[in-house]
Amino acid sequence: MIRIPCPHCGPRNSDEFSYIGEEKRRPGPDTSPTEWRTYLYSKSNPAGWTTEQWFHAAGCGKFIVAERHTVTNEVRATRPKPRFERSNAGAEAGGGSS
């Protein structure tokens, strides 16, 4: 069992969440096809700490960002997913929900 501390609801079992994938910045509209392909299909998949997105489907219904250790499944930090996050649009823009 993985316990994920939802920033909105508190600690919950991971079966309330849908795993979305590694946290990445969505490329801007002028990005090359190669960079789009990397964004869509390449995963870093480290054996260690990774930052990823989860969707709290059976709770607040919000996307969150979690830092999880892929070997121990420890989750050390979570935060609400900012609303807009593009590589060319201000790093930490947006509010607390998506």
Next chain:
Amino acid sequence: MPTSTRRGNGSVAEPVARSPIAPAGPTGTRGAWEVSSAHSKAALRLADMTALSKVLVRGAPGEVAPLLCEHLRARREDGSLIVGTGPDSWLVLAPTGRSDAVSEMIASRLRGCTSLVTVIDVTHGSVVLRLSGESARRALEKVCAIDLSDRATPNGSSFRSRVAAVVSTVVRDDVDGDPSYLIVSDRSSGQFLFDALADAGQEFGIGLTGYPEQEI
């Protein structure tokens, strides 16, 4: 023979609205709803409260929460119960037939908000169950993974999680000092959720009771 046809068609008989949950025992009407008029004196009771008016509110947390209710909390006001169901969503439960009045009251209160606010009557889209009695917590714990202790879930708190695998909003809303939980979920899951709670409560001698005089 009562029908479910829309009101205002002349010869249509009352009631016009029904819960998706088969009524326990004899039925009566409350407003436009067919409700169970059973009465149980069991220590643990389960009631179908679907006839309550339900209004969903969505809006920016910073603007709406101070005017309605904080997330994970529930607050009584003028005979209605305002529940913070999410960081940017609220549910208002009120006596049957009051959804228009409640919608107007909420809309007028939030009129000063600068961001988009949505007020929707969801009365016919969800079910409300009330599980009350001394062993309500122990029965609910069998089908819900959330810590229901007084420390974590005191009276006046709410949360959204799975109850018997059905995504539901749970409100701790004690009645006259008796532990009580309101459970709100989608209409299509109503009968299953009712049966699952009745099954969980069997070992505590659960009784199926009707729609109460004191609605909310």
